Amino acid sequence: MALRLHNTLARATEDFVPIAPPRVGLYCCGPTVYDYGHIGNFRTFVFADLVRRHLEFRGHAVNHVMNITDVEDKIIRRVRETGLPLREYTGRFTDAFLQDLDALGCHRPHHLPRATDHIDGMLRLIARLVERGIAYRTPDGSVYFSIEKYRGAERWPGCACRYGQLVNLNLDEQRVTERVASDEYDKDNVADFALWKARVPDDGDVFWESPWGQGRPGWHIECSAMSLALLGDGFDLHLGGEDLAFPHHEDEIAQSEGAGGLHGGLWNEHRPFVKYWLHAAHLLVEGKKMSKSLGNFHTLRDLLARGWTGREVRQLLLAAHYRDTFNFTMDGLDGARAALARIDECTGKLREAAGTTAATAPAPALVDAFGAALDDDFNISRGWAAVFDWVRDTNRAMAAGELDATRAAGELAAWERVDTVLGLGAKPQAEAPPEALALLDARAAAKKARDFARADAIRGELKAIGWAVEDTPKGPKLKKL
Ligand code: AMP
Ligand code: ZN
Numbered sequence: 180m181a182l183r184l185h186n187t188l189a190r191a192t193e194d195f196v197p198i199a200p201p202r203v204g205l206y207c208c209g210p211t212v213y214d215y216g217h218i219g220n221f222r223t224f225v226f227a228d229l230v231r232r233h234l235e236f237r238g239h240a241v242n243h244v245m246n247i248t249d250v251e252d253k254i255i256r257r258v259r260e261t262g263l264p265l266r267e268y269t270g271r272f273t274d275a276f277l278q279d280l281d282a283l284g285c286h287r288p289h290h291l292p293r294a295t296d297h298i299d300g301m302l303r304l305i306a307r308l309v310e311r312g313i314a315y316r317t318p319d320g321s322v323y324f325s326i327e328k329y330r331g332a333e334r335w336p337g338c339a340c341r342y343g344q345l346v347n348l349n350l351d352e353q354r355v356t357e358r359v360a361s362d363e364y365d366k367d368n369v370a371d372f373a374l375w376k377a378r379v380p381d382d383g384d385v386f387w388e389s390p391w392g393q394g395r396p397g398w399h400i401e402c403s404a405m406s407l408a409l410l411g412d413g414f415d416l417h418l419g420g421e422d423l424a425f426p427h428h429e430d431e432i433a434q435s436e437g438a439g440g441l442h443g444g445l446w447n448e449h450r451p452f453v454k455y456w457l458h459a460a461h462l463l464v465e466g467k468k469m470s471k472s473l474g475n476f477h478t479l480r481d482l483l484a485r486g487w488t489g490r491e492v493r494q495l496l497l498a499a500h501y502r503d504t505f506n507f508t509m510d511g512l513d514g515a516r517a518a519l520a521r522i523d524e525c526t527g528k529l530r531e532a533a534g535t536t537a538a539t540a541p542a543p544a545l546v547d548a549f550g551a552a553l554d555d556d557f558n559i560s561r562g563w564a565a566v567f568d569w570v571r572d573t574n575r576a577m578a579a580g581e582l583d584a585t586r587a588a589g590e591l592a593a594w595e596r597v598d599t600v601l602g603l604g605a606k607p608q609a610e611a612p613p614e615a616l617a618l619l620d621a622r623a624a625a626k627k628a629r630d631f632a633r634a635d636a637i638r639g640e641l642k643a644i645g646w647a648v649e650d651t652p653k654g655p656k657l658k659k660l
Pocket of ligand 1: 210211218220221222223419420421423459460461462463468469
């Protein structure tokens with residue numbers, strides 16, 4: 180069965196057919212680096228990681244791009260308050276963000292463009308929109324996107340070139356004459372939006388030269404310029420949290436399609452800006468969106484400091500289907516810990532049973548069931564059900580003595596294959612205390628002296644203090660029981 184996904188653009192679930200297989204271009208709107216990300220933000224980024232990993236599992240060559248929004252209203256305010264240079268301020272939170280991604284077991288995106296490195300592309304897109312009469316300069320030197328002009332502009336075959344592709348808008352009944360300078364507005368109040376914001380005293384040193392005077396870009400044009408620059412005019416997949424569908428993504432479409440692409444490719448090749456849009460539902464706290472403004476958020480750092488691991492937080496963020504909102508609770512984290520313990524116990528026993536036997540191929544049942552679940556619009560809930568059915572069946576088979584080393588190795592390889600998508604990795608090794616390390620040395624010495632009875636006795640002593648010895652091709656290792 181082909182991979183199917185829910186495309187916000189089509190408002191339907193569709194077969195995934197890449198534009199130029201085996202390559203797949205994947206863009207996910209990244210963080211605004213004005214502070215530490217909260218785990219609501221990371222629900223979306225972990226989902227993007229899952230999408231990329233599943234596409235790779237299915238053999239696609241993914242080019243994964245995630246931008247870093249390093250110039251924007253909130254950042255400018257913080258820069259003004261702290262007196263730090265923009266790059267120094269945003270660099271600090273960009274590093275923190277990347278550390279958090281690592282701690283959550285996310286693959287680093289192939290490209291992490293910073294908005295401030297793509298100002299030229301933004302100016303090119305804006306100039307093209309002005310040239311086509313779709314954007315206009317205001318007396319203060321700002322440039323706005325005209326929704327009215329866009330709706331009347333010439334189209335190319337195959338291009339919807341319509342404002343309101345991701346959300347339903349009744350523009351005929353709404354007057355779209357007002358302008359909004361802010362990057363955020365709602366769909367009951369559709370208005371021309373800023374592509375370029377003229378420099379004001381509060382911007383301090385944060386400004387660039389442009390044909391319309393000094394200023395800085397609006398948030399929406401940043402993502403159009405970066406995605407088109409790195410993935411080309413017209414790419415496969417664009418992701419973000421559901422709050423971004425309007426106005427951010429709608430505006431990205433309007434600007435990109437209005438300009439015909441960064442290199443004219445949308446116009447010349449009759450392509451839409453993006454083929455598939457995926458939107459992840461919010462992480463909630465007591466029924467409300469986890470957000471900075473509501474103050475109901477946890478950063479990953481808070482949770483790590485309280486003794487949770489990145490792996491446990493990842494398991495929790497991946498617990499529910501991406502289109503279902505999901506309530507964050509501490510009980511949920513307990514559940515994640517318990518779920519991982521069940522998996523670790525099973526894979527630990529498989530490892531012991533397999534010993535040094537290598538698998539010829541992964542056993543198919545788990546890989547097939549899990550792959551089919553994820554092919555169904557990344558149905559991770561079904562994926563977990565496949566994993567826990569497998570844990571139960573494998574435990575039973577081991578208890579009944581049905582798994583010899585070869586079969587155990589095959590099941591273990593199946594888990595490892597599935598884990599290329601889940602990204603949980605092995606249970607982190609607990610630090611062995613000095614007495615356990617001393618016993619490990621003593622055992623090695625006993626084995627060298629061919630005193631196997633003593634070596635076995637030491638294995639027993641280690642077990643008594645909570646450690647198992649595993650003989651691996653790289654030598655003996657201690658594992659916490
Ligand atoms: P921001 O840094 O605010 O631009 O947000 C980065 C990403 O996190 C965007 O894709 C947002 O849609 C997403 N996001 C923000 N809050 C939440 C939440 N509570 N749950 C899931 N995703 C969120
Ligand atoms: Zn974006």
